[in-house]
Ligand SMILES: *[C@@H]1O[C@H](CO)[C@@H](O)[C@H](O)[C@H]1NC(C)=O
Ligand SMILES: *[C@@H]1O[C@H](CO)[C@@H](O)[C@H](O)[C@H]1NC(C)=O
């Protein structure tokens with residue numbers, strides 16, 4: 468008897484919570500949920516590798532898109548070339564077909580422009596050398612699951628190969644990404660390219676007219692001039708005095724995702740902060756955010772960033788796919804004639820004032836009194852976190868925004 472009433476209670480409470488949430492949540496399937504969680508964990512490992520690389524300034528990666536490119540590797544790979552994908556996504560128990568359908572489900576859920584109200588254009592292409600023949604079955608499955616198109620290219624004519632890659636990327640991002648690569652280093656393998664354009668649409672817009680020129684301190688003695696946008700509002704905020712950083716969370720439209728900013732109190736290299744950045748610490752921080760009046764100033768700039776992830780994926784355990792003498796992509800080409808020579812992951816992100824109407828009813832009230840300051844005028848880390856799937860849509864850092872150097876008075 469009490470089991471029944473307990474059940475009734477559980478049902479009651481779940482339906483009650485469903486009723487109070489603004490829109491019905493589309494819950495991911497079990498395997499898509501595992502992949503969402505693990506791609507988020509994987510995101511930090513990948514980020515850490517990239518951050519340690521010399522000469523890398525701005526970083527911008529979409530972990531869910533990287534995960535789907537890994538899915539493509541698994542789809543075309545055999546034996547350990549394929550199974551290593553599952554290892555690095557910590558999804559050894561997920562069946563092959565569930566891996567592909569799960570990754571597809573996750574990406575289509577988080578990138579749906581209609582329900583999300585953000586602009587996120589994602590194009591994927593697999594390039595192979597002129598000699599390759601893509602297997603029909605693979606072409607079909609990779610279009611179906613990963614929305615990936617295929618092209619052969621004469622890598623030996625480097626200049627025209629580079630041009631045609633950049634042309635494709637530019638065209639597929641409506642001109643937002645003019646260059647994803649300057650060179651094709653290796654002329655004999657398969658190349659995966661992701662070309663993206665992302666434009667956050669704030670849940671509450673910034674003032675279109677409150678935009679002015681400010682300085683962004685790249686490092687001591689090096690300041691660039693850029694536009695900044697401003698507004699005061701109620702946001703999730705934390706001043707972590709122990710770790711000397713401020714954290715700010717700004718919801719995107721429909722509040723299905725938020726952009727979270729991590730900014731050290733003072734100008735410094737981001738190395739110290741990056742060491743702290745793990746899934747566990749992120750959860751801790753997110754749990755400690757408090758709705759606070761904050762006067763926010765953010766750069767209003769566009770970032771175009773392109774990374775070759777091939778080496779990093781190798782370091783993280785995808786050792787066979789990237790190794791010419793070990794890779795087995797015979798599900799892709801019918802032969803053992805390919806390896807993964809490049810993974811170009813390129814995105815254009817436009818930070819702008821656009822968003823839905825502001826809630827002006829709190830202006831001039833006590834709720835916005837004595838706002839904390841969040842003045843993003845020096846290097847910071849940010850991520851775009853999805854609420855219902857808990858996946859990370861983007862993770863990056865702004866170290867050197869576009870802008871002219873201005874003379875420092877320091
Ligand atoms: C977001 O929603 C607003 C209001 O409905 C609309 O005007 C705008 O075009 C939408 N933007 C995107 C990118 O979907
Ligand atoms: C590629 O695999 C071969 C054969 O196992 C190995 O000897 C070689 O060190 C590997 N190359 C790299 C770059 O890891």
Ligand SMILES: *[C@@H]1O[C@H](CO)[C@@H](O)[C@H](O)[C@H]1NC(C)=O
Pocket residue numbers: 541542543544545549563798
């Ligand atoms: C690879 O191809 C073999 C047949 O050659 C097939 O049995 C296997 O399921 C394929 N693997 C994947 C991951 O599609």
